[in-house]
Structure formats: structure tokens, C-alpha cells
Amino acid sequence: MSILARAAAEDIAARLQDLPGLPAHRRLRGPETGLVMVRGRAGGDGAPFNLGEMTVTRCAVRLPDGTVGHGYVAGRDSRQAELAAVVDALMQDPARAPGLEAAVIAPLERAQAARREAQARKAAATRVEFFTMTQMR
Amino acid sequence: MYVATKGGERAIGAAHAWLDETRRGDPSLPELTADQVQAQLGLAVDRVMAEGSCHDRGLAALAVKQSRGDLIEAAFLLRAYRTTLPRFGASVPLDTNTMAIQRRISAAYKDLPGGQVLGPTFDYTHRLLDFALAAGGHVPSGAPEAEASREPTPRVTEMLAREGLMQREAASEDEPGDLTREPLSFPADRALRLQALARGDEGFLLSLGYSTQRGYGGNHPFVGEIRMGEVAVGFTPPELGFEIDLGDITVTECQMVNQFKGSRTEPPQFTRGYGLVFGHGERKAMSMALVDRSLRAAELGEASDAPAQQQEFVLSHCDNVEATGFVEHLKLPHYVDFQSELENVRTMRASVEAAK
Structure with a gap:
């Protein structure tokens, strides 16, 4: 779910297209956009406090076999939340899970890891390497 | 009339x-x-x-x-x-220790584990207007890259706390007050103060922070650490009953390290001022940290006679949406109020004239 929460709707949809014979789903709730109050901690590690809200979109779907899936994603993209819920439902079927993992989750995860790595590489280039000047006497 | x-x-x-x-x-x-x-x-x-x-x-x-x-x-x-959106709940408190760091600096330690990472900063630019940007069509050459660091980046405050030189934060999992649900009342606890400061006006907090440095409630701070980057937001939907990630958000965190003389119950040590804001907001995070610490004056047994140490003054005036509402309402029609003022002044003048 954390991979889907970070993936754009069109990327999830594009990956799902490669999978044949996916069952239709019915919306149980939403997709609907609301707020989650984001909390921090005093001093970084102390008591919680309310930092501010963020928009979150959620959706719940049901597959014909009765499986229920949930999607909760940051932002206001209804399609992303619905697709996340569908994938969540499909993944609960042990027969489908490995295929979905390979065709949808793993490639999205790789793309996200590559993006994080690129950021980390840029950050590393701005790391200061101190050198000590010859001591003045 | x-x-x-x-x-x-x-x-x-x-x-x-x-x-x-x-x-x-x-x-x-x-x-x-x-x-x-x-x-x-x-x-x-x-x-x-x-x-x-x-x-x-x-x-x-x-x-x-x-x-x-x-x-x-x-x-x-x-x-x-x-205000048009329903609230689904509250997140798990952010763990800024696990931040994917884009920037992280300390003015207190040169060689801190994990290093000093400058990130995309205005610092060290010459502040000269760049007319190439005015001309347009500028394509940046691309930021250089280097081997990504796998070193952990422990908090500076934790390094000091392990030596017993930094006051530990109170360990608590109490539900924090929420000023969007309950209007502020005084005295406000630290959680409410941090919430108010996090949404407070950057300019107002900057000036108050500056005033503490200039001697109005001075608290001798060092930037223990500033870090900026993405953190995961965890949330536990009641229907699932386990924690999931909603995604990542960028935040800026500032830990100010302040000397504390000690009190009857506490030895001399450092204390923290804390700033945390959405996005890349370093000036705001630093200002918030200065003001958070100055508002702790009373709990640390320090004199609190400077403006930045008075929570009712600071918290009642730091919200720019509230402030602008009250200031700007003055331009709305006050014809009737003014008519009565006019009558009043005329009557007073008449009585002064009559007494001559």
C-alpha cells in the first residue's frame, strides 16, 4: 500500500493494463477527499503535537468474490485512491498476488527507489568535506 | 440615525x-x-x-x-x-530521524556523523540579480551527483542527551490539544504552542526571534541542527487497524540548542527550542525554534518579561489569517459607529465652547 500511495494514477493504470482478465469492482465508499492531521513531536522525539493537516483521498472497493480493498493516498487524486484500493483487493487473492507483485508493485517500487537514490546522490554531492588548514603559529 | x-x-x-x-x-x-x-x-x-x-x-x-x-x-x-473537507483522523507522529535528507547542517558540530549536507540553498550565493533568468530560456546544467551516503544521521540533540548535557523531552503519548477544534486558552501547553507557531506568520515569528537575539529575553542559541527532506506520513485507518503510509511530505526541522543555568531540581545543561514546518521553510523553522524556546521561560524558571516570552501576546497575534481579518475589517462600513462618534465629539466640543 505504501508503494501505491507514492505512485501516480497513470503509472498504476499502465501497469494494470498488462494484466489480463482482471475482475470488475464495485465502489463501496468514495473515492472521497478529506484531511489527516499530521503530527510531529516536540524536540523531534518528545510529546506529539499537531503540525497541520494534509489532503488525503480514500476509497474502498469490493470484487465480485466479496473481497474488500482499501486505498488511502496523500493528495486529491481519486483515480489513484481507487486503483490503490483495487490492487489492495486483488493482492488478497494468493493466486493473483505474485503476478501483481511482479507486474505492478515491483516496477513501481524500483522507480520510487531510483527517484530516492537520485535525490540522495544530489544531496551527497553537496556534502561538505572539511580539510584542516596548516596551523597558524 | x-x-x-x-x-x-x-x-x-x-x-x-x-x-x-x-x-x-x-x-x-x-x-x-x-x-x-x-x-x-x-x-x-x-x-x-x-x-x-x-x-x-x-x-x-x-x-x-x-x-x-x-x-x-x-x-x-x-x-x-x-473547512469544506471531513477529517479522517490524525497521523502517527512524523519520525524526522528517518528523513530522506536533502539538507542537513549544524552550526554546533563541524564533524557530525552523517555530515553537513548543503542541499539546494541560497546560502553562499552572492545575492546579485541574475539577468540571465530575466532573459529566459535558461536551462540549468544539472546538479552534480556523488555516491549516496548510507551513513546514519543521528540528531545532534540526541548526541548531547546521551552525555547528559541536553534536557530530554518529556516522554508522552498524550493526545495533543488541537486549536482548530478548541479555541486557545491560556496558559497553553507546549503542544498547543507548537501548533500555533507552526501555522504562525513567518514575518511575525522572524521579528520575535530576532528580538530575543537582540536582548529582549535572550537565550543564547546555537543551531544544533537544521534538516530538510522527505518523511513518510503514517496513518492507521480504523477499518484496517494497522499502520499504512499515505505518502511522503517535505518538512524542515530546526533544533536550537540553548544554554540553561539550571534550577533547584535540574543541573546546568542545554535545552531545546524546536521548529518544524511544512515544505522548505528554513527561516520559519529557525524563527519558530527561537520563539518556542523563549516561550518555555516560565517552565524553566526564567524571567519572562520580554514580548517573545509572553505566550498570550505571541500566540494571540502570530496567526496572520486572524490578524488580517481583524485589521482589514476596519475598512468595512462602520457608518453607524462613526456617526455616534461624530455626535460625541460634537457634544464634547459644544460643552468646551460653552464653558469658555
Whole structure:
């Protein structure tokens, strides 16, 4: 779910297209956009406090076999939340899970890891390497 | 005399149509898109999210466009929008220790584990106007890359705390108060103060922070650490009963390290001032940390006679949406109030004249 929460709707949809014979789903709730109050901690590690809200979109779907899936994603993209819920439902079927993992989750995860790595590489280039000047006497 | 006045509708309609036209500006120029604002005026967007107290880059960018770049008006628009949405709950508190660091500096330790990482900063630029940007068509050469660090980046405050030299934060999992649900009352506890400061006006907090440095309630701070980057937001939906990630958000955190003389119960040690804001908002995070520490004066048994140490003064005036509402309401019709003032002054004058 954390991979889907970070993936754009069109990327999830594009990956799902490669999978044949996916069952239709019915919306149980939403997709609907609301707020989650984001909390921090005093001093970084102390008591919680309310930092501010963020928009979150959620959706719940049901597959014909009765499986229920949930999607909760940051932002206001209804399609992303619905697709996340569908994938969540499909993944609960042990027969489908490995295929979905390979065709949808793993490639999205790789793309996200590559993006994080690129950021980390840029950050590393701005790391200061101190050198000590010859001591003045 | 009370006279009900009507008849402003036509004028208001025309004024708003002119506002629309003025917002668009010269129609021969391409229209600015909200996506462009989000991508290229990112720090304005971050400030609006922080002061609007709502993390959504797209909405904040739209608010900046709609408000013609008036960031307080934009924060107001965002605050108004959030009231239309239901609240699903509260997140698990952010763990800034696990941040994917883009910037992390310490003014207290040169060689801190994990290193000093400058990130995309204005620091060390020459502050010369760059006319190449005015000419347009500038394509950045691309930021250099280096082997990504796998070293952990422990908090500076934790390093000091392990030596017993930094006061530990109170360990508590108590449900924090929420000033969007219950109006502030005084004295406000630290959680409420941090919430108010996190959404407070950057300019107001900057000036108050500055005042503490100039001697109005001085607390001799060092920047223990500033870090900026993405953190995961965890949330436990009740229907699932386990924690999931909603995604990542960028935040800026500042830990100010302040000397503390000690008290009857506590030895001399360092204490913290803490700042945390949505987006890349270093000046705001630093100002917040200075003011957080100065507002702790009473609990640490210090004198609290400077403006930045008085929580009722600081917290009642740091919200720019509230402040602008009250200041700007003065321009709305006060015809009746003024009529009575006029009568009053005329009567007083008449009695002074008569007494001559």
C-alpha cells in the first residue's frame, strides 16, 4: 500500500493494463477527499503535537468474490485512491498476488527507489568535506 | 440615525470583474499555470501550505495564482477550503530521524556523523540579480551527483542527551490539544504552542526571534541542527487497524540548542527550542525554534518579561489569517459607529465652547 500511495494514477493504470482478465469492482465508499492531521513531536522525539493537516483521498472497493480493498493516498487524486484500493483487493487473492507483485508493485517500487537514490546522490554531492588548514603559529 | 444601505451589488460585480482582468494581466503574455507556480515558485507554495496549515502543493499553488501572489490571502483561501473537507483522523507522529535528507547542517558540530549536507540553498550565493533568468530560456546544467551516503544521521540533540548535557523531552503519548477544534486558552501547553507557531506568520515569528537575539529575553542559541527532506506520513485507518503510509511530505526541522543555568531540581545543561514546518521553510523553522524556546521561560524558571516570552501576546497575534481579518475589517462600513462618534465629539466640543 505504501508503494501505491507514492505512485501516480497513470503509472498504476499502465501497469494494470498488462494484466489480463482482471475482475470488475464495485465502489463501496468514495473515492472521497478529506484531511489527516499530521503530527510531529516536540524536540523531534518528545510529546506529539499537531503540525497541520494534509489532503488525503480514500476509497474502498469490493470484487465480485466479496473481497474488500482499501486505498488511502496523500493528495486529491481519486483515480489513484481507487486503483490503490483495487490492487489492495486483488493482492488478497494468493493466486493473483505474485503476478501483481511482479507486474505492478515491483516496477513501481524500483522507480520510487531510483527517484530516492537520485535525490540522495544530489544531496551527497553537496556534502561538505572539511580539510584542516596548516596551523597558524 | 440608522439607514439600511443597499445598492453595492453592481459596483462589487464590476470590481470583481476588474480584479479578474488585473489578475490575468497583459493578455498578450502567456497565462501562468498553477503547475508552473508549483514548480517554479515552490517556496511561496511552501509558505502558503505552512501558514494555511494544509499540506497540498497543488491547492497552495492555485491559491497563490488566485491571490495574485498575495501569500496571506492565499493562506486564507487554503484555510477556507480545508473547512469544506471531513477529517479522517490524525497521523502517527512524523519520525524526522528517518528523513530522506536533502539538507542537513549544524552550526554546533563541524564533524557530525552523517555530515553537513548543503542541499539546494541560497546560502553562499552572492545575492546579485541574475539577468540571465530575466532573459529566459535558461536551462540549468544539472546538479552534480556523488555516491549516496548510507551513513546514519543521528540528531545532534540526541548526541548531547546521551552525555547528559541536553534536557530530554518529556516522554508522552498524550493526545495533543488541537486549536482548530478548541479555541486557545491560556496558559497553553507546549503542544498547543507548537501548533500555533507552526501555522504562525513567518514575518511575525522572524521579528520575535530576532528580538530575543537582540536582548529582549535572550537565550543564547546555537543551531544544533537544521534538516530538510522527505518523511513518510503514517496513518492507521480504523477499518484496517494497522499502520499504512499515505505518502511522503517535505518538512524542515530546526533544533536550537540553548544554554540553561539550571534550577533547584535540574543541573546546568542545554535545552531545546524546536521548529518544524511544512515544505522548505528554513527561516520559519529557525524563527519558530527561537520563539518556542523563549516561550518555555516560565517552565524553566526564567524571567519572562520580554514580548517573545509572553505566550498570550505571541500566540494571540502570530496567526496572520486572524490578524488580517481583524485589521482589514476596519475598512468595512462602520457608518453607524462613526456617526455616534461624530455626535460625541460634537457634544464634547459644544460643552468646551460653552464653558469658555
